[in-house]
Amino acid sequence: MNGLVSCDSVDAMTLGLPSTSAVSAERARLTKESFYSHTAMSTSVRRHFVDDVDTFTMLAVLREAETGIAAGQHVHEIDVLGLDQSGARIPSEVMEHIARTRDAGSTQMSRILFVCVHDSNVALAVYRNANMKEGLAEGHLYIADQLAFSKHGLRLAGANLEEVWDSICSQVILDTW
Numbered sequence: 001m002n003g004l005v006s007c008d009s010v011d012a013m014t015l016g017l018p019s020t021s022a023v024s025a026e027r028a029r030l031t032k033e034s035f036y037s038h039t040a041m042s043t044s045v046r047r048h049f050v051d052d053v054d055t056f057t058m059l060a061v062l063r064e065a066e067t068g069i070a071a072g073q074h075v076h077e078i079d080v081l082g083l084d085q086s087g088a089r090i091p092s093e094v095m096e097h098i099a100r101t102r103d104a105g106s107t108q109m110s111r112i113l114f115v116c117v118h119d120s121n122v123a124l125a126v127y128r129n130a131n132m133k134e135g136l137a138e139g140h141l142y143i144a145d146q147l148a149f150s151k152h153g154l155r156l157a158g159a160n161l162e163e164v165w166d167s168i169c170s171q172v173i174l175d176t177w
Contacts, residue, residue, distance in 0.1 A: 005029070005057055007082025008117040012060040015080065015115065016153020018067055021060040030056040030081075035094075039101045045093050052091035057082035059115060062161065072162025077110035085118040090125070096141045099127030111165050113154075113172075116143075124154075126172045144172040 004011055004019075005028035012022035032049050035056065060080040064071050071077075081098075083091060095114045102112060114125040124144040157167040170176050 005059065007055075007057045007059060007084050007115060009120070010059070010082060010115055010117055010122055012080065014153070015059070016155065017060050017062070017080065018156075021062050021066040021080075023058045023060060028058045030058060032056065035098055035101075039097070041097055045097050048091055048093040049097075052086050052089060053094055054084045054086050055082075057084065062156070062164065064161070067156065067161075069156065069158070069164055070160040071109075072160040072165070074109055075111055075160075075162040075165045078113060078161060078165055078168070079110055080113045080115060082115045082117060085116055088118055088121070090116050090123055090143060092125075092141055092143065095125055096127060096139075099141065100139065113168055124172050126169045128169060128173075142169070142173045145175065 004022045005025040006014075013019060032053065036046060036049055058079060059082045060066075062069070062078040062080070063076065083094070085091060095112075095116075098114075099112055102110070112127065114127075116123040116125060125141060127139055127141045129139045154168060154171060156164050158164040
């Protein structure tokens with residue numbers, strides 16, 4: 001698909017997402033500074049931004065306008081963010097910082113599916129917020145087995161984006177591809 005961006009060999013279509021959700025190349029590249037310039041963080045986390053990630057790429061945006069799936073009560077958008085890793089180590093500190101910062105300051109009611117790419121290895125990650133009803137006393141970052149995803153694409157299951165988010169989390173956390 002011409003004009004659409006990828007993170008290494010991964011793009012919206014290889015993830016199993018609708019082509020209408022793919023972000024154009026002009027809008028996709030995000031600077032590291034855009035993630036940490038206006039947030040408080042430790043020196044250690046800042047070092048992970050610098051050392052562990054080469055580039056950030058917005059691969060897709062899942063909203064009602066792009067997918068035809070209605071917004072949920074708490075989730076109006078799911079962003080698919082590619083992280084081109086500098087090395088084999090998955091940058092969990094970076095993803096957790098982005099997710100926590102975005103969750104705390106966001107009025108968009110959005111969630112992030114992280115796509116970590118290094119060489120031909122792809123790992124998906126999600127951050128689940130604290131939810132006492134679900135027994136989560138604090139938020140947690142979950143990272144899918146790199147081999148499990150390569151056999152299947154993501155399924156967007158649900159009547160609204162909140163249910164789709166829960167489905168994506170289930171696929172990543174519970175390996176229910």
